[in-house]
Amino acid sequence: MLAILLLPEFSELEAALALEAARRLEYPAYTVAKGRKGTPALAGSVWTPTYAFPAAPPPRALFIPGARRPGRMAQDPTYLAFLEEIWEGLEAVFLGFNAHLFLAEVGRLPTRVVAPGEVARSLARQGYQVGEGSFHREAKVYSTLGGLALLQALADWAQKVIEL
Structure with missing residues (x-):
């Protein structure tokens, strides 16, 4: 399963790309957030996650879309506990346009990455x-430039072409 972690003010474009890629790969996917109430996105939409942290099934892969202030969420013990709980069982972690900052704050970002501009x-x-x-893969972490580069990283992991 692919879990898509919805940080507050996440990129709905990146989350939607991950969901659509999973659908085309015929790979089960779900959204997950701190709670089940609506999570605001960057462009103003509000998404209701499929699961809150305690109820989410263990994923094989984690997708973290970019967000307005991703590093700030690394200070929240609930996000830290969720990541700690699932980390060992993950085959891959995909980072959106600035999700690197979240993983860096929690001490799980590899030393070699690719990232866009200011990030x-x-x-x-x-x-x-x-x-x-x-994109660049280091251990289980795929750092990307975000956007459509996420599709390339997902295709690399799945070893299949993803056509939109």
């Missing part, structure tokens, strides 16, 4: 090695 500069200042390309 890349911020990570470089923190000592991360920022490379070129649309």
Whole structure:
């Protein structure tokens, strides 16, 4: 299963891309958030997650869309507990346009990544090695430039072409 973690003010474009990619791969997917109430997105929509943290089935992969202030959520013990609980069982973790900042704050971002613009500069200042390309896999973490680069990372993991 692919879990899509909805941080507050997440990118609905990236979340929708992940859901559609999973559908086309015939791979089960669900959204998950801190609670079951609506989670606001960047463009103003509100999504009701499929599961709240305690009720979510264990995923094989985690997709974290970019969000307005992803690093701030790393200070919330509920998000930390969820990530800690599922981390060992994950085969892959996919990062949206700035979700790197969330994983960096919780100490799980690999040292080599790809990231867009300001995110890349911020990570470089923190000592991360920022490379070129649309995505990079280091251990189980796929860092990406976000947007359509997420489809390339998902296709690499699934070893199948994803046509939209």
